[in-house]
Amino acid sequence: MVIAVLVTATILVALLIQEFQKQPLINYSKFGFSFSFPSASTIAEEGNESGGTIHCLYESKKESIAIAWWTVEPMSQADVEMVLEDAISNMTIAFEGSNITIEGAGGEISKGEKMSRLACSHQMVYQGVRLEILANSHLTNEVFLVAGVWYCNITHRRFVLLVRSDSSEEIAFREFQRLADSFTCH
């Protein structure tokens, strides 16, 4: 029974990933950086080259990405890690019509290991977070987030990338890596 459930869940995730791969990507280029996102998404932006935010809600309504940038003094890798911790603590997620931060979510929070990779030639630190929110006594809702931070020493800005999936951790990580691969910040 447990195996059947796991197999069904694995097939479901595989089908969802196939759906993503079918969607054409379009390139966003503004404020001196660019990335690609699925064309059927709804995008909202505010800011200028010095700082701002972009939110992009996928057609599925279960996945979304957020990008924040800010002009800052030169940052060390330790500074970058601190910003990542802050970003995760203060991350706001919309749940049942109200905005709540992760720390105030009132459910189970599990954070993965901090990892690093390159983002447009800079060292990015990123981390996955799983939230199990107790909506009421008998209903839970799982949310998977991956957040990454880096400092661009060419444009003197720090970038925060966030991918949220209400479907699966695998989708959150795949979308995060795809977004990071597509990103140019200078």
Ligand SMILES: [Zn+2]
């Ligand atoms: Zn850069």
